[in-house]
Amino acid sequence: MKKLGIISGSGDLPFLLAESAVNHGMLPIVVQVTRDLSPKLGQIANQIHSIGIGQIRKIIKLFLDSGVDEVSIIGKIEKSILLNPLQLDTAAIRILSQLPNKGDRAIMKAAINYFERKGVKIIDQTRYLKNLLPAAGVLTKRKPTGSQWQDIKYGIELARQVAGVDIGQTVVVKNMIPIAIEAIEGTDSTIERGGALGGKGIVVAKAAAPDHDF
Secondary structure (H helix, E strand, C coil): CCEEEEEECECCHHHHHHHHHHHCCCEEEEEECCCCCCCCHHHCCCEEEECCCCCHHHHHHHHHHCCCCEEEEECECCHHHHHCHHHCCHHHHHHHHCCCCCCHHHHHHHHHHHHHHCCCEECCHHHHCHHHCCCCCCCCCCCCCHHHHHHHHHHHHHHHHHHHCCCCCEEEEECCEEEEECCCCCHHHHHHHHHHHHCCCCEEEECCCCCCCC
16 A cells, blocks of 8 residues: 655644545555644554654654655644754754755755655645635635725735745735734734734735745
């Protein structure tokens, strides 16, 4: 049986990917790199290994020893680990030391290149989750008002600029005023901060960078 490696962050997406892999006749081999793990994941993946995201050599060895040659990275992973070098192995430290900056895209690209040099191919998350991708347009019953559309368009433009320089992907705006911009704290905290600062009527926009690796 073909195996699919899953480097799992928090949230339900790792479970949904594992479920889809099983439905495609594959055996999911999961490496848990965050403290939070979807309880449903244990019901469908018979191999779950807890390894820190900074232990790159150990993760690669596990996949190669398990006969895994394709891996998907999915779920929320806290970037704050970079502030604690004690959690990084020598491979991770070497990768980071060679980067011009420590933005998400720069780190991800370098990590993917390292995995693939060692014989582990990183695949697109959407290969087995295409059914989760929404079509363009309004997805809810209530449509935005005219002023909300203005904030949405401005917010998306601003979010793309922020993502383009590898800072974050999420911005909060209100009345065409930037309220909060995502950095290391992540999307949820940015929304909470924007809500506390802007109050009722804020608009949240999240966008991919021009060369974003989905």
